[in-house]
Amino acid sequence: MIETKKTEEVVILVGVELPQQDNFAMSMMELHSLAKTAGARVVDSYTQKRERYDSKTFIGSGKLADLRDRIEADEINTVIVNNRLTPRQNSNLEEALGIKVIDRMQLILDIFAMRARSHEGKLQVHLAQLKYMLPRLAGQGIMLSRQAGGIGSRGPGESQLELNRRSIRHQIYDIEQKLKAVEKNRGTVREKRLDSQFFKIGLIGYTNAGKSTLMNLLTDNSQYEADELFATLDATTKTIPLSGAFQATLTDTVGFIQDLPTELVAAFKSTLEESRHVDLLLHVIDASDPNHSEQEAVVLDLLKDLAMDQIPRLAIYNKMDQTDQLVATAFPNVRLSAKSSGSRQLLQRLIIDEIRHLFLPFSFKMAVQDQHKLYDLGKYVIFDKTPIEGEEFEVSGYIAEDNQWRLEKFYDKHA
Incomplete structure (x- = not known):
């Protein structure tokens, strides 16, 4: 059998900065990381300042012409927009540019499809993608026809996305019923854990902050960890020794990110609930990231939305070996590098101190x-x-x- 060489997806990023949008630069940097995580080669970023998004094509006509010329010159095959496009904007952009166009939300959904490992995780991603695609089935643009493949095409697959709306709704209903059964089982396991009266700790934080590394540090177990966004998707709960015979359970969940697709927030409700019933949250922060303050704010806002903002928190400023400048904004806190010797003992002592305050x-x-x-x-x-x-x-x-x-x-x- 002759193996065909996989063509690398060459993409260009597009963003529009609105007035009083403080985190635009951070958002574009994050989009670049998301694209790389999805396996793309980013050749450039096009940005524009506008009072409002263009209702037809998201960007202005002049920038659209420049973008078309660049696409033709560099053989770019995908445009990724740093925003949520309406079905009309998506279709118009593809028609004007002649290549596949996806938005930030579709990119995140695609990465989640790559990362899902458990049966429940795959069901949740499938559900989120179908709900996202349902209002877009009326159009028949390049992205919707799935002729281009590549980024944005993982998950449900070609044949499923080309079904009519009624079939898609039937799929959504079927997946929701399956998830209810899975969630019921998860609820039973959770109730047993709650009845055990063991102390429960949850790991939260922005994506790629180092939660899985800390999980491995405290449990001596192998949880997948990598310097990439959304390396961990499915919730994992393990037991950690702390003091004498005293033990606690530690739950690692999916990382937070700004502009998380609403479809994912709803679909992953049961997964996020694994950390809703904990006694202490360990908020892991990447101290080496220049945007860590903004990332902290995103996490805190999402915790408020999930009614988890009243749970006691200990902030862990991780990756201190990669920075010598840090202005802490979360308290109480600890500064460490999860991969440095002595970090485990330091973290255990601080967790025990926090537990003493709560007991x-x-x-x-x-x-x-x-x-x-x-x-x-x-x-x-x-x-x-x-x-x-x-x-x-x-x-x-x-x-x-x-x-x-x-x-x-x-x-x-x-x-």
């Missing part, structure tokens, strides 16, 4: 010969290290309010 202090006396009875209790409390002298010693530490009943037998005996 309630306790103390009681018990006989030395009965200290073996503390083993089961140690799974739920953080003990203070108290020297043992004589036949009796004082036991002190910190325990969650919901677990205080576990102390009753010790208090009753020594009242």
Whole structure:
């Protein structure tokens, strides 16, 4: 069998900056990273300042003519627009330029399709793509016909996207029913985890901040990690040792990003809910990114939208080995490099300190010969290290309010 060489997708980025748009430069840099993550070779970026987006073609006629000339000169085969295009704008741009045009939302959906590994993740991506494409099925532009393939064509596939609206709606209904069954099972697992009364920690942060690296650091497990956007898509929960017999669960979820497609927010609700029921959030921040303050703001805004802004948070400024300038804006915080020696011990100590602040202090006396009875209790409390002298010693530490009943037998005996 003769193997055909895969043609590299050559793209040009297009953005329109509106008045009082503070994060435009960051957004364009991010679009470049997204395109590279999707496997494209970016040759240039075209930007324009306007009072408003052009209702027909998104950009002005002069810039459109310049863009057409550049496309012909450099054999560019895809245009990626740093915004959400209307179906009309998408169709008009493809007709005017003669090549495939996708927008930021379609690019993100495409990357999610690349990253989905679990059955649930693939269903969620499929659902999000179908909902995104449904209002665009009326047109028959280059992107919709899928003749070009490449970026923006992963996921549902050619034949599915060319079905009529009724068929697409049937697919959406079918996937939603399957997801309800998956979510029901996930809910049962989550309830068991909640009933266990173990302390629950969630990892959140902007995409590529280093969450998976920290997950591996704390759990000694191999979670996929890479210097790319959305390296982790499916939620993962593991157990981490912290102090003595005391353990906690740690959940890693998909990274946040500005302008996250609304279809994905809805489709991944159950995945994001894995971090909604935690006792502490570890907000991982890429300290080396010059836009980390803006990224922090995006995460905090999304947490508010998800009703998770009241959960206690510890900010972790990661990748400190790549920067010597940092103005921290989140508190309490810790600065480290997840790949440096000693980082695990430092992070464990800080997490324990945060847990102490959230727990309630306790103390009681018990006989030395009965200290073996503390083993089961140690799974739920953080003990203070108290020297043992004589036949009796004082036991002190910190325990969650919901677990205080576990102390009753010790208090009753020594009242």
